[in-house]
Amino acid sequence: MRNESVLALEQAGSSGHRRAALTIALALTLAFLGTLAIGERQLPRITAYVPILDPLMFLSHLLTATLLYSQYSVARQRSSLALAMGFLFAALIMVPHVLTFPGDFAPTGLLGANVDTSLWLYWFCRLGIFTAVIAYSLLKEDRRSVAASRASARATISSSILAVTVVVFLLTLLAIHGINLPPVMLDPIRSTGSLWSHVLAPLLIVMNVTAITLLWRHRRGVLAMWLLVAQWAWLMETVLLALDRNRFSVFWYGGHIGQIASCSVLLVLLYETTALYAQLARSAQARSIEGERQRLALQAVTASVTHELRQPLAGIIMNSEAARAFLEHHPPDLADAREAMDDLAADAHRASDIIGSINAALQGVAVPLTPVSIGEIVNEALKVLYGELRTNRVAVQLRLPADLPPVPGDHGRLMQVLVNLITNSIEAMASVTDRPRVLTIGASLQASGNVSVTVTDSGTGIGPDYAARIFEPFFTTKSGGSGLGLAVCRRIMEAHGGHISTYPGADHGSVFEILLPTT
Numbered sequence: 005m006r007n008e009s010v011l012a013l014e015q016a017g018s019s020g021h022r023r024a025a026l027t028i029a030l031a032l033t034l035a036f037l038g039t040l041a042i043g044e045r046q047l048p049r050i051t052a053y054v055p056i057l058d059p060l061m062f063l064s065h066l067l068t069a070t071l072l073y074s075q076y077s078v079a080r081q082r083s084s085l086a087l088a089m090g091f092l093f094a095a096l097i098m099v100p101h102v103l104t105f106p107g108d109f110a111p112t113g114l115l116g117a118n119v120d121t122s123l124w125l126y127w128f129c130r131l132g133i134f135t136a137v138i139a140y141s142l143l144k145e146d147r148r149s150v151a152a153s154r155a156s157a158r159a160t161i162s163s164s165i166l167a168v169t170v171v172v173f174l175l176t177l178l179a180i181h182g183i184n185l186p187p188v189m190l191d192p193i194r195s196t197g198s199l200w201s202h203v204l205a206p207l208l209i210v211m212n213v214t215a216i217t218l219l220w221r222h223r224r225g226v227l228a229m230w231l232l233v234a235q236w237a238w239l240m241e242t243v244l245l246a247l248d249r250n251r252f253s254v255f256w257y258g259g260h261i262g263q264i265a266s267c268s269v270l271l272v273l274l275y276e277t278t279a280l281y282a283q284l285a286r287s288a289q290a291r292s293i294e295g296e297r298q299r300l301a302l303q304a305v306t307a308s309v310t311h312e313l314r315q316p317l318a319g320i321i322m323n324s325e326a327a328r329a330f331l332e333h334h335p336p337d338l339a340d341a342r343e344a345m346d347d348l349a350a351d352a353h354r355a356s357d358i359i360g361s362i363n364a365a366l367q368g369v370a371v372p373l374t375p376v377s378i379g380e381i382v383n384e385a386l387k388v389l390y391g392e393l394r395t396n397r398v399a400v401q402l403r404l405p406a407d408l409p410p411v412p413g414d415h416g417r418l419m420q421v422l423v424n425l426i427t428n429s430i431e432a433m434a435s436v437t438d439r440p441r442v443l444t445i446g447a448s449l450q451a452s453g454n455v456s457v458t459v460t461d462s463g464t465g466i467g468p469d470y471a472a473r474i475f476e477p478f479f480t481t482k483s484g485g486s487g488l489g490l491a492v493c494r495r496i497m498e499a500h501g502g503h504i505s506t507y508p509g510a511d512h513g514s515v516f517e518i519l520l521p522t523t
Contacts, residue, residue, distance in 0.1 A: 025233050032233075036240040039258035049252045051108065051336060052328035055345065057260065058102035063320065063352045065095035070356060077157050083143040085164060090136020093168050094129050100176040101125040106192035108331075109338065117180050119189040124179040127204055130238065134211040137231060141218035144228070193251045205246035212239045322391065323348040373500070375410040376418060378447050378457055378520075385422040386445075389430070396430050396441065403446035411455050411520040417496045418520075421504075424489045425459040425516050432463030432513065439512065454502075454519045461513040471506060493518075 072088035075081075104113035104121040112118050178185065188204070189195050216235045222228040244259035323344045330341035386393070386400060393400060426443065433441040444460040466474060477491040490504075497504045502520040509515050 022229070025229050029233050029236050032237050032240060035258070036244070039244060039254060042254050044248060044250075045254045046250060047252055047254060047257060049107070052331040053257075054105045055102055055108055055331060055341070056324050056328050058098045058105075059320075059324065059345065059348050059352070062095050062098040065091045065098070066352065066356055069095060073161055077161065080157055081143075083140045085160065086136055086139035086143055089164050089168050090133045090140075092165065093132040093136070093172060096169060096172040097125055097129045097132070097175070100172070100179075101129070104180065109342075112192065115176075115180055118182060119192050120182060120185065120187055121179045123188050123195075123200070124182075124185060125176065127208070128175045128179070130208050130242070131211060134208065134215050134235075134238075137215040137235065138211070138218055140231075141215065141222065141228075144222055195249055195251075201246050201249075205242055208242045209239065209246070212242060320348055320352060372414060373412040374414075376413045376415045377410050378408055378455060379404045379406075381415065381418050381422060382445055382447070382457075385419055385426055388423060389426055392427070392430055393443070396434060398430055398433060398441045398443050401442060401444040403444065405447065405449075408447055408449060408455065409522050411522055413500050413520060418500070421493045421496050421518065422457075422459070424493050425518075428489065428516075429459055429461035429463065429513075432461050432465075434463075436463055436512075449522075450519075453522050455522055457518045457520070459516045460509055462509070462511075463513040465508055465512065466506060466514050474506060475504065 069088045069092035072084050072091060076084040076088060100115065101122050103109065103115055104117035104125065106112050106117070106119050106122065110117075113121055115121075186199055187196060188200050195201075212235060216232060216239065219228050219232050219235060223232055241259040244255045248255035248259065250256070327341045327344040327348065330337040330344060382402070382404060426445075429443050433443075439462060442462045445458070446460070447455060447457045450456055475490045475494045494504050497518055497520075500520060502518060504516065504518045506514055506516050
């Protein structure tokens with residue numbers, strides 16, 4: 005079974021895949037031709053455009069790289085590793101690009117940048133991703149394993165991440181200080197024209213066409229098919245930018261549609277991974293009881309990607325809109341915009357941590373336990389859900405002793421449990437109108453040596469017929485629920501040597517209690 009997830013992406017795409025890919029490619033072509041018909045016209049500058057677009061591309065490329073690294077950790081194919089490194093490179097270089105883009109946070113960009121820095125970083129980004137796709141195409145037919153053990157695969161992944169990070173750092177220094185780099189921009193808006201249009205952009209086009217040519221041989225594969233769509237979008241983007249002499253023109257805005265189209269690779273990876281484990285769940289019904297239980301648990305953990313990513317993605321959208329609003333003030337509110345961008349980055353990292361947590365669970369990796377503070381985790385979870393608590397008019401009461409001892413655990417996974425429990429409590433109180441909506445979170449040290457954490461709501465409560473099944477995978481009392489949140493919470497608590505249970509509240513609602521050993 006270890007190669008099924010990779011083979012699912014390498015096998016021939018269905019007619020639905022081909023129609024969807026062709027439709028998107030045709031729509032992009034029509035948009036490209038329409039942009040050419042409009043011609044190069046200067047448009048008003050949208051200050052928030054790059055600060056919004058770059059973080060979204062960072063998240064998209066980072067999640068794509070994470071999923072491709074997961075594919076490599078299973079099948080150990082060098083083609084997956086090369087492609088993962090390319091998308092990781094494209095994600096990381098977005099960070100200095102958004103900081104050094106002239107006019108957003110400083111006249112010539114932060115970090116001591118000049119007017120050429122962000123353009124050189126964009127060029128490095130495209131050159132890197134095209135090189136990775138070419139390497140993927142050349143290595144695709146080589147099915148030899150790179151590593152014979154999980155430990156060596158993890159070492160390879162760690163080394164590749166470090167190498168990509170170092171390369172991004174060095175290229176950023178090179179672009180900032182401009183050592184031996186010829187000038188490309190006359191000012192933050194106008195380019196010199198000749199170097200970009202006659203040398204840099206044509207080189208990207210040659211690399212892009214080479215990648216498309218090599219991918220075309222494998223066009224029947226699902227992943228290769230959608231990589232072709234992304235490459236086609238990037239080719240039209242490069243052509244438009246090659247014809248463009250000024251930023252914030254029709255060609256400049258229209259060219260960036262290629263970045264959004266590249267998200268199709270991420271969507272296909274998520275779709276195929278989810279579809280694969282749905283198929284595994286159906287086939288598990290025909291196997292032995294023990295095998296069926298194992299595969300259902302595997303699907304529950306994997307399918308929880310959608311459930312667990314909902315909250316951080318909602319935070320990303322909210323903070324993106326907030327950053328745009330702050331930047332559109334006159335004058336721009338840079339302090340609040342930076343704070344919103346920091347929150348956006350934190351949500352993106354939390355989404356990445358969730359995917360890493362689920363991937364670790366799939367591989368059976370033991371939970372790394374370090375001393376963590378329950379109070380800090382509770383406060384952090386409340387900060388994440390502040391908007392939902394305020395929107396639903398929920399009052400919060402905290403009963404956290406100051407002398408509560410730390411517990412051995414994984415901060416991110418325990419945070420995941422508390423966010424799930426608090427979110428469920430908010431939803432349970434949504435229909436309450438005849439009494440205050442109160443969320444009470446308490447903690448205490450029991451005589452047994454365990455730390456008890458309780459989440460109490462004043463909602464509608466859980467019926468006695470459902471209480472015994474509430475932690476089963478796919479069982480839910482909500483009309484739109486997936487039945488995965490509490491099942492994931494139970495798995496996380498079991499991995500910590502703890503326990504989770506529920507019982508009715510004293511007057512109304514329900515109480516969820518988690519027990520964590522202090523040793």
